[in-house]
Amino acid sequence: RPAQPIDEQTVANPDEWPSWGRTGTETHYSPLDEIDAGNVDVLKLAWHFDLEPGYSPSTPLMAEGKVFFTTGHSHIRALDAVTGKLLWEYDGGTRERATSALQMSWGSKGIAYDAGHVFLVTTDGYVVSLDAKTGKEAWKTYDYPDASPRNSNGPPRVFGGKVIVGFGGADISPARGFVTAYDARTGQRAWRFYTTPGDEVEPVNRKAEEVMRKTWPGGWKKPDGSRRGGGGTAWNAFSYDAELHLVYLGVGNGFPYNQQLRSPDGGDNLFLSSIVAVDVDTGAYKWHYQLCPAEQWDCTATADMTLATLEIDGKERKVLMQAPKNGFFYVIDRSNGQFISAEKIAKVSWAERIDRKTGRPVENPGIRYNGKPGMFEMWPGPTGAHSWMPQAYSPQTGLVYVPVMDMGALIGDAPKGGGGGGEIAAGMGVTLIPEVELPGGHRSYLKAWNPVTQSEAWRVDLPGSWPGGVMASGGGLVWQGQIDGKFVARDARTGKELWSFKTESPIVGAPITYRVNGRQYVTVITGSGGQGAGMQSLGNAAYRTDYRLPRRVLTFALDGKDTIPPFTLPALVPPEDPGFQPDLARAQAGAMLFGTRSCIVCHGWNAVGGGAAPDLRYSPTITDAATFRTIVKEGGLKLNGMPPFPQFTDEDLETLRFYLRSRAQAAPGEQKALLEKAKAARVSNAKPQDFAGRWNITIQSPVGPQKAVMDLKVVGSVVTGIVTAEQGKVDVAGAVKDGRAKFEGKASMPMPITIKYDVTVRDGQLVGDNANGPFGTFPVTGVRP
Numbered sequence: 008r009p010a011q012p013i014d015e016q017t018v019a020n021p022d023e024w025p026s027w028g029r030t031g032t033e034t035h036y037s038p039l040d041e042i043d044a045g046n047v048d049v050l051k052l053a054w055h056f057d058l059e060p061g062y063s064p065s066t067p068l069m070a071e072g073k074v075f076f077t078t079g080h081s082h083i084r085a086l087d088a089v090t091g092k093l094l095w096e097y098d099g100g101t102r103e104r105a106t107s108a109l110q111m112s113w114g115s116k117g118i119a120y121d122a123g124h125v126f127l128v129t130t131d132g133y134v135v136s137l138d139a140k141t142g143k144e145a146w147k148t149y150d151y152p153d154a155s156p157r158n159s160n161g162p163p164r165v166f167g168g169k170v171i172v173g174f175g176g177a178d179i180s181p182a183r184g185f186v187t188a189y190d191a192r193t194g195q196r197a198w199r200f201y202t203t204p205g206d207e208v209e210p211v212n213r214k215a216e217e218v219m220r221k222t223w224p225g226g227w228k229k230p231d232g233s234r235r236g237g238g239g240t241a242w243n244a245f246s247y248d249a250e251l252h253l254v255y256l257g258v259g260n261g262f263p264y265n266q267q268l269r270s271p272d273g274g275d276n277l278f279l280s281s282i283v284a285v286d287v288d289t290g291a292y293k294w295h296y297q298l299c300p301a302e303q304w305d306c307t308a309t310a311d312m313t314l315a316t317l318e319i320d321g322k323e324r325k326v327l328m329q330a331p332k333n334g335f336f337y338v339i340d341r342s343n344g345q346f347i348s349a350e351k352i353a354k355v356s357w358a359e360r361i362d363r364k365t366g367r368p369v370e371n372p373g374i375r376y377n378g379k380p381g382m383f384e385m386w387p388g389p390t391g392a393h394s395w396m397p398q399a400y401s402p403q404t405g406l407v408y409v410p411v412m413d414m415g416a417l418i419g420d421a422p423k424g425g426g427g428g429g430e431i432a433a434g435m436g437v438t439l440i441p442e443v444e445l446p447g448g449h450r451s452y453l454k455a456w457n458p459v460t461q462s463e464a465w466r467v468d469l470p471g472s473w474p475g476g477v478m479a480s481g482g483g484l485v486w487q488g489q490i491d492g493k494f495v496a497r498d499a500r501t502g503k504e505l506w507s508f509k510t511e512s513p514i515v516g517a518p519i520t521y522r523v524n525g526r527q528y529v530t531v532i533t534g535s536g537g538q539g540a541g542m543q544s545l546g547n548a549a550y551r552t553d554y555r556l557p558r559r560v561l562t563f564a565l566d567g568k569d570t571i572p573p574f575t576l577p578a579l580v581p582p583e584d585p586g587f588q589p590d591l592a593r594a595q596a597g598a599m600l601f602g603t604r605s606c607i608v609c610h611g612w613n614a615v616g617g618g619a620a621p622d623l624r625y626s627p628t629i630t631d632a633a634t635f636r637t638i639v640k641e642g643g644l645k646l647n648g649m650p651p652f653p654q655f656t657d658e659d660l661e662t663l664r665f666y667l668r669s670r671a672q673a674a675p676g677e678q679k680a681l682l683e684k685a686k687a688a689r690v691s692n693a694k695p696q697d698f699a700g701r702w703n704i705t706i707q708s709p710v711g712p713q714k715a716v717m718d719l720k721v722v723g724s725v726v727t728g729i730v731t732a733e734q735g736k737v738d739v740a741g742a743v744k745d746g747r748a749k750f751e752g753k754a755s756m757p758m759p760i761t762i763k764y765d766v767t768v769r770d771g772q773l774v775g776d777n778a779n780g781p782f783g784t785f786p787v788t789g790v791r792p
């Protein structure tokens with residue numbers, strides 16, 4: 008007997024996987040059970056298809072005996088589902104156009120299928136229908152109304168004969184968010200639902216406009232008539248209940264983040280950070296539930312929304328379940344938007360709980376940063392406890408399988424005059440340091456969550472900090488790829504690993520399963536992408552994520568007979584740069600350009616590549632000014648997916664290039680220290696006295712190695728000492744426990760911050776972490792003089 012009722016909508020059409028979440032219920036569940044917990048251990052590769060380097064965090068589809076998928080820049084392909092043979096391919100043309108939309112993204116995560124057609128949205132906003140037999144265009148239309156920065160990375164869906172399309176951009180632009188439905192047969196626009204108020208009002212949605220306007224008491228305009236704020240982009244999640252005739256829209260954060268700038272008279276600012284239900288035919292508003300009223304920290308409701316029927320308190324409820332960025336797991340009634348329950352699924356500091364009666368969060372006052380000095384430790388940070396990587400729900404177990412992250416950030420009011428400690432969001436009226444290394448951060452898990460009792464059934468610690476999407480199947484299995492390249496099948500009841508396959512490349516996209524001629528297949532696309540492959544690269548830096556690693560479509564079956572050739576990635580060696588002279592101030596100026604002009608989005612935090620684009624520390628292009636200019640400013644590599652950045656001045660380019668050259672110098676030492684740190688994170692049996700005395704230490708800061716001398720005294724388990732560096736002396740104090748010494752002190756340069764050390768002694772060397780407040784945490788090593 009299944010743990011929960013099985014919805015007809017969820018198990019319909021079992022042989023195919025025709026939509027992102029398989030059906031409109033977005034459960035990422037298939038009832039197929041030929042492969043089960045008893046035989047999965049003999050699962051073998053049936054076929055593979057080689058992909059070019061680049062972006063591939065995508066989920067494929069299967070319909071009419073073909074596997075359809077998108078990778079890179081809207082490169083769509085159809086393969087024979089049994090043999091993996093290429094049937095047709097189509098290029099969305101985004102590389103040739105190379106618009107600014109590409110500066111924020113490489114490509115989309117998925118496509119849609121309906122009635123003999125494949126649907127895609129290109130990163131730069133074209134919505135296209137292709138004949139599924141030939142790959143020829145059936146219709147093509149353009150989604151954006153004006154030139155505001157937008158990009159479309161999320162998968163379109165076809166629900167009730169409408170192609171549902173959203174876009175992103177609320178982190179960079181005040182554009183008004185909306186979702187558009189196009190008739191799947193003709194491409195004609197059926198409706199457009201706006202998610203923040205504005206001048207243009209669709210007649211059918213006068214009511215929605217009224218609901219929204221009440222919550223923006225001062226309006227959305229500046230006195231000069233220009234748009235003060237907006238946002239509310241629906242960049243990822245939609246689901247569909249065919250019986251209720253409702254499409255659910257997952258709506259994102261506001262622009263700017265700072266509510267005092269966006270909406271100075273306050274208000275909840277609907278439909279930011281909300282789940283909104285609309286009629287599938289007309290787009291008419293039915294109900295909404297807002298996660299973060301008066302959102303001001305990139306709080307979004309854009310994680311997938313899983314529909315199921317659950318027995319709660321003896322009653323069958325039609326629910327919608329979402330684990331959004333904000334760290335709670337929500338269960339709401341999808342017929343009317345009524346709040347049912349929410350509990351924490353990750354480390355959360357922004358709110359204490361969600362009030363049962365009102366469904367509103369009980370916030371921690373520190374989170375409203377306006378006018379407050381200092382920075383607030385916000386868990387989860389804007390990366391979220393759960394991003395777009397799909398969760399799965401199995402009615403067999405009644406559990407939801409969520410790829411969860413623990414990642415904190417620092418948030419505070421906008422600095423007067425801007426600049427300072429590496430903030431990346433001053434333009435949003437807020438100081439936000441998303442990639443700060445806080446204890447307990449950069450972790451990821453697969454959590455099996457019971458939505459009825461709102462409690463964890465089991466969890467598995469995953470490698471790295473960017474967990475793969477999840478699929479559940481009827482044979483009692485959950486499937487997930489990992490950043491270390493392992494593709495794993497687990498027992499859905501216990502989490503026990505039952506089978507795994509080592510691939511050459513990290514995996515982020517969710518797997519699918521389908522059946523042809525009575526045989527069940529499981530398909531996954533390897534390769535990385537999204538935030539974890541770019542901006543959030545540090546948590547994965549101990550793993551191989553290089554964008555040149557072989558990426559593939561891999562398909563498995565019980566009688567598979569395919570193999571893949573072994574691969575060795577050439578050693579990572581920075582280019583020779585004999586003329587390089589260090590210059591800290593210039594490197595820091597370049598770091599600001601790198602961090603604030605989108606480079607970081609694809610090329611990684613501190614220029615540590617995460618697999619979305621080349622790791623520039625190892626690129627020969629950074630040692631030649633003319634080559635660098637041709638590529639960055641003029642689009643010399645636009646056909647590889649590097650868009651031009653005409654806005655850079657020649658001086659900017661040279662400053663940026665200088666920063667990258669500094670990073671190249673630091674790379675080998677940093678990589679070694681990083682691997683040593685990963686080793687040191689394991690248990691240590693160092694004794695307190697092992698730490699005493701003088702150490703010559705090296706801190707691997709992003710702008711190059713910094714040397715200092717550390718003198719430590721140890722009495723019992725108490726540590727005191729002095730760290731002497733070029734910038735001055737810091738008195739430190741702390742203790743040794745479980746083989747690790749943790750101590751800290753206050754530094755006044757370049758601003759008052761607490762410096763913390765967390766180190767151990769291994770093979771006569773000091774190894775560990777050095778945390779520098781908002782500047783970040785860096786590996787530290789020490790040797791005896």
Ligand SMILES: O=C(O)c1cc(C(=O)O)c2c(n1)C(=O)C(=O)c1cc(C(=O)O)[nH]c1-2
Pocket residue numbers: 158159160161174175176177178240242259260305307389390391394395536537538539
């Ligand atoms: O506010 C927005 O419009 C918007 C758009 C997108 C996007 O388009 O992918 C992301 C986000 N926000 C965002 O906050 C976020 O964490 C994020 C992660 C990713 C990704 O692809 O991994 N996209 C986005």
Ligand SMILES: [Ca+2]
Pocket residue numbers: 177178259260305307
């Ligand atoms: Ca956002």
